[in-house]
Amino acid sequence: MKDLVIIGAGDFAREVVWTAERMNQCCQEWNILGFVDDDKAGQTVDGYPVLGEVEWLQKHSRNIYATCAIGTGSVRKRIWRKLSNLHDLRFATIVDPMATVGNGCIVGEGSIICAGTILTVAVKVGFNCILNLNCTVGHDAVIDECCTLQPGSNISGHVHIGAGTDIGTGTKIIPGIDIAEGTILGAGSVVVRNIQESGTYAGVPARRLGTNRKL
Numbered sequence: 001m002k003d004l005v006i007i008g009a010g011d012f013a014r015e016v017v018w019t020a021e022r023m024n025q026c027c028q029e030w031n032i033l034g035f036v037d038d039d040k041a042g043q044t045v046d047g048y049p050v051l052g053e054v055e056w057l058q059k060h061s062r063n064i065y066a067t068c069a070i071g072t073g074s075v076r077k078r079i080w081r082k083l084s085n086l087h088d089l090r091f092a093t094i095v096d097p098m099a100t101v102g103n104g105c106i107v108g109e110g111s112i113i114c115a116g117t118i119l120t121v122a123v124k125v126g127f128n129c130i131l132n133l134n135c136t137v138g139h140d141a142v143i144d145e146c147c148t149l150q151p152g153s154n155i156s157g158h159v160h161i162g163a164g165t166d167i168g169t170g171t172k173i174i175p176g177i178d179i180a181e182g183t184i185l186g187a188g189s190v191v192v193r194n195i196q197e198s199g200t201y202a203g204v205p206a207r208r209l210g211t212n213r214k215l
Contacts (some may be wrong), residue, residue, distance in 0.1 A: 001028055001029060001030060001031040002029060002030060002031065002065050002092070003031050003033050003063060003064050003065060004020060004030040004031065004032050004033060004064075004065050004066070004067070004092055005033050005034065005035070005036055005051065005057065005064055005065070005066045006032075006034070006035045006036075006066075006067060006069050007035070007036055007037075007054060007057075007066055007067065007068040007069060007070065007079060008035065008036075008037055008068060008069040008070040009035035009036075009037035009039075009040045009043070009045045009050050010037075010069070010070070010071075012069050012070070012071050012130075012132075013035055013037075013045070013069035013070075014045060014046050015069075015114070016067065016069040016094060016112060017032060017046060017048060019094055019096045019112070019114060019115070020032055020094060022096060022097055022098075022115075023094070023095070023096070023097060025097070026097050030065075030092070032048060033048075033049075033051065033064070034048040034049040034050060034051045035048060035049070035050045035051065036050065036051055036052055036053060036054050036056045036057060037050050037053070037054070038053045038054055041053050041056075054079060054082070054083075057083060057086060057089060058083075058086060061083075061086040061088045061089035062088045063088065063090075064088075064089060064090070065089075065090045065091065065092035066083075066089055066090070066091065066092060066110075067091065067092040067093075067094055067110055067112060068080065068110065068128060069112070069130075071130065071148055071150075071166075072148065072166060073128075073129075073130075073146035073147055073148045073163075073164040073165065073166055074146070074164050074182070076128050076130075076146050077128065077145070077146045077163075077164060080110070080127075080128055080146075091109040091110035091127075091128075092110065093107055093108070093109055093110065093111055093112075094111075094112045094113070095107065095112075095113040096113060096114050096115040096116075096117075097115075098115040098116055099113045099114065099115060099116065099117045099118070099119075100117070100118040100119065101113070101119050102118075102119055102120045102121045102122075102123070103121050103122070104121055104122040104123075105119045105120075105121070105122065105123045105124070105125070106123070106124045106125065107119075107125045108125055108126045108127040108128065108129065108145065109127055109128075110127055110128040110129075111125055111126070111127065111128060111129040111130070111131070112129070112130045112131070113125075113131050114130075114131060114132050114133045114134075114135075114151075115133055115134075116133050116134035116135075117131045117132070117133065117134060117135040117136070117137075118135070118136045118137065119131075119137045120136075120137065120138055120139050120157075121139040121140070122139055122140045123137050123138075123139070123140070123141050123142075123143075124141070124142045124143065125137075125143045126142075126143060126144045126145035126146070126147070126163070127145040127146070128145055128146045129143055129145065129146065129147045129148070129149075130147075130148045130149065131143075131149045131153075132148075132149055132150050132151045132153075133151040133152070134151055134152050135149045135151070135152065135153045135154070135155070136153075136154050136155065137149075137155045138155060138156045138157035138158075138159070138175070139157040139158070140157055140158045141155050141156070141157060141158065141159045141160070141161075142159070142160045142161070143155075143161045144160075144161060144162050144163040144164075144165075144181065145163045145164075146163055146164045147161050147162075147163065147164065147165045147166070147167070148165070148166045148167065149167045150166075150167060150168050150169040150170075150171075150187070151169050151170075152169055152170045153167050153168075153169070153170065153171045153172075153173075154171070154172045154173070155167075155173050156172075156173055156174050156175040156176075156177075157175045157176075158175055158176045159173050159175065159176065159177050159178075159179070160177075160178045160179065161173075161179045162178075162179055162180050162181030162182065162183065162198075163181040163182070164181050164182045165179055165180075165181060165182065165183045165184070165185070166183075166184045166185070167185045168184075168185050168186045168187035168188065168189060168202075169187040169188070170187055170188045171185045171186075171187065171188065171189045171190070171191070172189070172190045172191070173190075173191040174190075174191065174192050177191055177192075177193070177194055177195075178194045178195070178196070179191070179194070179195045180195050180196055180197055180198040181198060182198035183195055183198045183199065183200075183201065184199070184200040184201070185201050185202065185206060186200065186201065186202030186203070186206075186209075187202075188202075188204070189201060189202050189203060189204070189206040190203075190204040190205050190206060191205070191206045192205045192206070193205070195208075
């Protein structure tokens with residue numbers, strides 16, 4: 001079994017532990033050591049210890065796999081940059097047994113695919129993404145690094161989602177759409193045209209509400 005540390009100890013991190021435990025029911029893969037979290041060091045979460053702050057990994061990275069269970073892509077990217085000098089640290093890819101990953105799909109290192117999510121054919125998911133419960137991603141879609149799809153998001157075929165985009169619960173994107181990196185889509189949005197400038201969008205159809213942000 002491989003030693004696994006979860007970065008973050010919030011509610012989604014608890015779900016990631018649950019997913020790893022479900023994976024172990026199918027094949028004993030993960031020895032879950034616990035969490036690292038700057039705000040909860042020394043605590044216990046769902047029976048697993050918070051081993052220390054994120055910097056704990058800088059002293060204990062040898063032969064450890066880590067995955068980042070923090071829901072905002074820009075925060076995940078900052079954490080991975082901080083840990084990028086740890087050459088012994090490996091990135092765990094977590095795929096729930098009840099997720100479906102179809103022919104020709106690629107799931108990047110450090111990504112988390114939750115129960116009920118479906119990737120159909122030739123989907124590419126980049127490094128350090130989170131696809132939460134019951135998402136669907138159609139053929140030939142590309143999801144760049146550090147994106148977050150909240151539960152029930154529906155991504156159609158040939159969609160390209162730029163890095164660090166956060167997609168709200170129940171959002172729908174029609175086929176062939178391009179979305180600029182760093183975009184935020186509010187829950188229940190319906191995207192029917194390309195989003196060429198990052199910012200916050202919401203509504204049916206989705207319209208721009210906020211200003212740009214940088215990863």
